[in-house]
Amino acid sequence: MIVRDRFRGLFPKYFLALFLAVALPLVINGSIEAWFGYRDQRARLDQLLGVQATSAAAEIHNFISDIASQLGWLVQLPWTDEADEGRRTDALRLFRQAPAVVSLTLIDNNGLERLYVSRVGLNRIESRIDRSAEPALVGAHARQVWFSDVSYNRGSEPYLTIALVGNRSAVGAVVAEVNLKLIWDVVSAIKVGETGFAFVLDRPGRLIAHPDISLVLRGLEETTSQPFRAIRDAIGPGASVATGRDGQGRRVAASAAPVAGPDWTVVVAQPLSEAYAPIYAALRRTTVLLAGSTVFAGLLAYAFAHRMTEPIRLLEEGTERIGAGSFEHRIAIQTGDEFQRLANSFNRMAGELALAQQHQERIAKLKRFLAPQVADLVDRAGDDSVLDGRRTDVVVVFCDLRGFTAFSAGVTPEEVMSVLSEYYEVLGRVIARFEATLISFSGDGLMVLVNAPVPVEEPALRAVDLATEMQKHVQGLIGGWRSRGYQVGFGIGLASGSATVGRIGYDDRLDYTAIGSVVNLAARLCASAADREILMDAGTAASVRGKRAVEDIGSRQIKGFDDAIPVFGISF
Numbered sequence: 001m002i003v004r005d006r007f008r009g010l011f012p013k014y015f016l017a018l019f020l021a022v023a024l025p026l027v028i029n030g031s032i033e034a035w036f037g038y039r040d041q042r043a044r045l046d047q048l049l050g051v052q053a054t055s056a057a058a059e060i061h062n063f064i065s066d067i068a069s070q071l072g073w074l075v076q077l078p079w080t081d082e083a084d085e086g087r088r089t090d091a092l093r094l095f096r097q098a099p100a101v102v103s104l105t106l107i108d109n110n111g112l113e114r115l116y117v118s119r120v121g122l123n124r125i126e127s128r129i130d131r132s133a134e135p136a137l138v139g140a141h142a143r144q145v146w147f148s149d150v151s152y153n154r155g156s157e158p159y160l161t162i163a164l165v166g167n168r169s170a171v172g173a174v175v176a177e178v179n180l181k182l183i184w185d186v187v188s189a190i191k192v193g194e195t196g197f198a199f200v201l202d203r204p205g206r207l208i209a210h211p212d213i214s215l216v217l218r219g220l221e222e223t224t225s226q227p228f229r230a231i232r233d234a235i236g237p238g239a240s241v242a243t244g245r246d247g248q249g250r251r252v253a254a255s256a257a258p259v260a261g262p263d264w265t266v267v268v269a270q271p272l273s274e275a276y277a278p279i280y281a282a283l284r285r286t287t288v289l290l291a292g293s294t295v296f297a298g299l300l301a302y303a304f305a306h307r308m309t310e311p312i313r314l315l316e317e318g319t320e321r322i323g324a325g326s327f328e329h330r331i332a333i334q335t336g337d338e339f340q341r342l343a344n345s346f347n348r349m350a351g352e353l354a355l356a357q358q359h360q361e362r363i364a365k366l367k368r369f370l371a372p373q374v375a376d377l378v379d380r381a382g383d384d385s386v387l388d389g390r391r392t393d394v395v396v397v398f399c400d401l402r403g404f405t406a407f408s409a410g411v412t413p414e415e416v417m418s419v420l421s422e423y424y425e426v427l428g429r430v431i432a433r434f435e436a437t438l439i440s441f442s443g444d445g446l447m448v449l450v451n452a453p454v455p456v457e458e459p460a461l462r463a464v465d466l467a468t469e470m471q472k473h474v475q476g477l478i479g480g481w482r483s484r485g486y487q488v489g490f491g492i493g494l495a496s497g498s499a500t501v502g503r504i505g506y507d508d509r510l511d512y513t514a515i516g517s518v519v520n521l522a523a524r525l526c527a528s529a530a531d532r533e534i535l536m537d538a539g540t541a542a543s544v545r546g547k548r549a550v551e552d553i554g555s556r557q558i559k560g561f562d563d564a565i566p567v568f569g570i571s572f
Contacts, residue, residue: 022297030286037282045275046241049255052190052268056198057257059186060209064261067098067178068145068162074174075166079108083126084115091117100182102159105175107131114172136163136175147262150180150202156217157181158208160262183209184216187266196270203263205229215247232256232265243272318346327354387453387512389502394452395463395494395540396519397436398526399427399470400445402489411486419481419488420444426473434466439513445526449514452501460496460543467492467534468548468572475532489531495522496540524558525567534570541568 074090091104095117103118111132116124131137139146140163148161158180165173183200188211190198200209207219207228218224224247231244235256246252246269253276254269318331327350333343401407401423408416423444431438431448435456439447450466451459474490481488499516525535541550549571555564 019297019300022300023294026290026293026297030290034279034283034286038276038279041276041279042241045253045270046255048192049196049241049253049268049270050257052192052196052198053255053257053266056186056190056200056268057259057266060183060200060259060264060266061261063100063183063186064147064160064162064178064259067101067176068164068261070094070098071104071162071164071174071176072166074104074106075164075171078168078170079114079172087115088117088125091115095119100178100180102177102179105131106172107137107175108172109170111137131175136161137165137173139163140165140173140175145261149204150206150208150262152220153179155220158206158216158219180208181213181216184211184213187211190268192268192270193274195274196268198266198268199228200259201225201228201232201265201267205232208264228267231269232267235267246271315343315346318343322346322350322353327351327357387503387510389500391498391500392452393459393497394499394501394514394518395450395459395496396499396514396522397448397450397463397467397492397494398445398522399448399467399474399490399492400443400526402491402531403487404444407486407488415486419486422477423474426477427470430466430469430473434462434469436462436466437512440511447519447523449501452499452514453512458543460540461547463494463496464534464536464540464544464548464570467494468570471532471534471572478531491526491529491531492534493522493525493527493529493536494534494540495519495525495537496543497521497537520560521558521565524560528556528558528567534572536568536570538566538568544570 071094074087074094087106091106094104095101102120103116105113106115108114111130113124113127113129113131116127136146136148144165146163148163151159151161153159160178160180161175162178163173163175165171187198187200187209190196192198197211199207199211202208205225205228207216207225210216210228215224227245227247231242231246231252231254234242234244235254236242241253241255243251243253251272252269253272254267256265256267258265314331314333318329321329329350330347331343333340407419424441427446428438431446434450435454437449437452437454439449441447448466450456450463456462471490471492478488478490495518497516497518499514499518501512501514503510503512505511521537525537529535535553536550541552544550551569551571553567553569556567558565
């Protein structure tokens with residue numbers, strides 16, 4: 001509508017359509033080529049950054065694993081009560097082999113500190129301090145090898161605590177403090193292009209390794225770690241490469257890999273200006289090509305835009321009238337070409353829409369006065385002869401609320417309507433699920449028909465199951481009502497037998513119903529049923545006996561019947 005309001009004449013419209021018909025494919029083709037070029041470059045970048053991140057993570061994992069393996073040699077022999085000078089010698093030897101280890105604490109099988117050696121502090125021998133409750137020892141006993149969160153010595157140098165227990169409880173455990181500055185050698189060796197770099201973050205997102213060691217020494221500062229943590233979070237667990245900004249504000253593409261054990265993350269990043277430089281060059285070339293192609297498309301569109309014909313106007317007018325609902329309108333075009341065929345198609349469509357509208361109005365009218373499945377049956381049959389009166393076997397189900405009259409007299413109309421709304425909503429879903437026919441409802445009572453007008457297999461069994469589900473669902477509602485002080489119950493009566501079924505009423509109002517003694521019997525059984533009771537006649541009970549738990553209640557004198565009627569119940 002916006003384009004039509006702006007370009008009132010057919011000439012500008014044709015010009016625009018033809019121009020777009022030529023120019024749009026060129027733009028799409030250029031866009032597709034740019035997209036594939038971007039995707040290929042992105043794939044290469046993904047692969048490069050992913051390999052670098054995985055390789056760096058493996059090297060850092062090996063760095064940590066080597067230290068853990070060397071610590072394992074200190075927990076091979078069981079402890080005795082005597083001082084062990086050999087363990088001190090082993091600890092000093094490990095200092096020479098693992099320069100990153102700053103201190104070692106050897107703990108016996110009772111959780112007592114037996115030896116502490118440090119590069120920067122005083123050594124302790126046989127201090128017998130109880131370390132059994134410390135997190136490092138508890139974690140090592142739980143996982144054999146335990147890694148702490150990174151701490152910063154004097155607020156700058158990142159440290160990691162590693163605790164390891166031996167394969168036997170008698171050999172005790174060893175706790176080592178590791179200076180992580182040596183990881184700088186790993187990350188500084190990673191080069192991606194000319195300006196790419198790598199860094200390592202711990203689980204909370206603090207910087208623990210970066211080619212710029214000064215940033216690592218300030219890793220405890222939130223302002224230092226926050227840009228790098230944002231890059232890691234942008235990648236996420238399910239992504240391969242994401243974009244973000246580094247500490248200098250440059251946009252970068254980054255990939256991450258986890259470091260098993262201490263739960264660190266290695267991130268490899270490359271500035272987008274370098275990573276996508278080939279794409280930017282290709283886009284500039286594509287833009288120049290598209291500019292020339294667009295000029296050519298404009299000239300070509302101008303050459304064909306003079307085709308302003310009457311069929312276009314007729315088609316426009318006709319489609320507007322059909323779209324407005326005038327399905328009787330026909331578009332008269334006799335040109336013998338595509339315009340005429342298009343007009344004929346619109347005319348056929350208008351005829352089909354008119355028939356469809358009549359059909360929908362007819363079904364909608366039926367559904368206002370008949371049960372939905374009865375209206376659907378008429379729809380499938382093609383006429384309403386299926387609603388003519390006939391004699392057939394049916395099962396009639398009546399239900400209503402016990403004590404509803406007293407309840408409705410003691411509460412507000414709004415409360416009454418709220419209860420009825422919940423009640424009918426639940427029963428409606430159950431009736432629809434069992435494909436029964438809702439004949440009528442009055443106040444708190446319903447009449448449901450099974451096996452008419454739509455025949456079903458084992459109608460008595462279906463009716464009993466329907467009644468059981470109705471009781472279960474309504475009793476669920478009654479529990480809530482009683483908590484609000486509403487004293488109501490729910491009873492059901494059903495009977496099976498022959499009845500006359502069909503439509504009754506006048507032209508503007510029709511109802512589908514059943515007439516016969518079986519209807520009266522079902523209604524009387526419903527009136528006789530107490531709360532939570534489902535009463536049925538002998539015919540229904542005989543049909544479901546052996547398939548459902550039927551209880552013989554005995555004979556009852558039912559109003560309207562001369563003799564006492566055998567009554568049966570169903571458990572639910």
